[in-house]
């Protein structure tokens with residue numbers, strides 16, 4: 001139990017929104033005195049903020065301990081070598097903070113700790129009898145995010161709970177993965193925001209299975225799909241397009257190049273096609289066209305590769321899907337100068353004939369999964385003002401592979417059944433990842449199995465964004481007047497306000513607060529004498545403790561007022577019953 005007097009508490013609430021705050025939780029956490037910005041994406045924690053952070057950490061700790069995971073703590077300042085061994089020193093590119101010591105040795109500020117945990121276990125364990133093992137830490141991470149935003153939601157310094165499991169069989173990994181997944185369900189249930197568990201893109205770290213816990217939130221940066229009929233849910237990056245079966249192309253008309261003047265958009269092109277080159281079976285539609293998007297991929301070691309991506313003309317390339325598909329490469333649209341260095345490419349009329357590793361341009365050509373053998377396309381004819389019609393995949397052109405990059409639309413077929421997909425916004429709060437043997441392989445983590453044979457350990461990695469959770473809970477619960485914490489993460493159980501200057505009121509409030517403290521409750525006590533009741537109530541609403549207790553005018557009738565911050569409901573409670581009443585309220 002803690003009693004904090006506002007006359008002493010290190011707190012200044014602000015009436016004005018901070019200028020850089022884009023989302024309500026960020027605005028309110030700053031205004032209500034929970035955090036202060038130190039640098040872009042880097043925050044200092046004030047007393048109120050630290051209390052909420054501590055409560056969230058405690059919930060996470062309890063649930064991790066409950067599955068038998070053991071807490072450790074690694075430094076943030078890490079040597080380069082282990083990250084070199086796994087390739088991530090390069091792979092991270094600009095995404096990490098690097099530094100050198102006085103001797104010129106390279107270090108980094110850890111963005112995540114797979115390497116360090118792997119090495120620690122290798123250091124100390126050598127037998128299958130030592131496994132399974134799960135270790136975790138709640139620790140500060142550093143990532144030089146391209147776009148730090150929304151306060152704590154995407155920081156450059158942030159706290160993560162990261163755990164790692166170690167098994168020597170695939171079944172063991174399954175078990176550890178499921179234990180973590182279930183612990184996460186309990187953690188996020190207790191934190192009290194609405195979330196979904198979605199399939200995630202497992203490719204980036206070479207793992208086998210990966211799911212994300214997303215808070216449902218309009219301010220989230222993730223888009224996920226959900227199928228209401230089968231329950232399938234996936235991050236948009238992980239959605240596998242439902243491709244048609246390949247079909248024969250006997251009897252399809254031969255490809256023919258045609259003039260298509262004044263058709264700058266897909267719609268105008270489709271209208272032109274229907275007017276002049278009507279199809280025998282049905283009208284042309286936007287998804288009959290194939291758009292070839294050109295770019296340059298930059299890899300972490302600095303090498304660059306031109307790349308062409310063919311997608312149905314009515315769909316955009318989705319930046320996040322593309323990023324996930326090409327990771328760790330980064331795609332940028334091809335600039336005019338680079339384009340000009342390929343004399344066979346006619347801007348706006350690029351067709352598959354000049355694309356592909358075997359073609360004149362030599363540009364690698366990846367296509368949408370819907371471009372299967374036998375599908376008929378309208379695409380650029382590699383001549384200004386002309387398109388080629390009835391270009392058949394497999395007959396007239398081939399690609400160098402498939403890429404999941406086209407936008408996913410609401411109404412697209414569910415990959416899992418006959419339902420359709422809906423799209424929603426979310427924010428990644430947690431991530432469970434069956435990593436497999438990649439890290440153990442790279443760093444040589446092996447144990448002796450039952451037969452005395454050396455086997456490579458298989459790992460899982462599991463993260464929860466702790467500071468992000470503070471913002472996510474705030475974002476999911478606030479209202480138009482301020483923060484509005486759920487009881488189990490609120491900085492205090494009660495916010496007691498003594499109003500007016502009457503010493504009798506303040507004495508009564510002092511007594512009540514002392515008793516509440518003795519009863520084991522955490523109390524924020526507004527004992528400021530020179531501050532008007534209006535300002536005090538505004539502060540209480542802004543700070544968002546779930547129950548606001550006013551000691552003031554009611555005293556004359558022997559009552560205090562108890563107000564629910566969320567519903568605004570007020571009740572007069574007799575002073576002698578106040579402690580019991582409030583204790584009950586907090587417990588429920």
Ligand code: ATP
Nearest residue numbers: 152153154155158160428429430431463464465468
């Ligand atoms: P994102 O896709 O949001 O960048 P990530 O997939 O890179 O996240 P992980 O490496 O899976 O993140 O990290 C585990 C958890 O750490 C995430 O689920 C998220 O809650 C949190 N996290 C990641 N990056 C940040 C950040 N920049 N600021 C705050 N929390 C973060």
Ligand code: MG
Nearest residue numbers: 212428430431
């Ligand atoms: Mg993630």
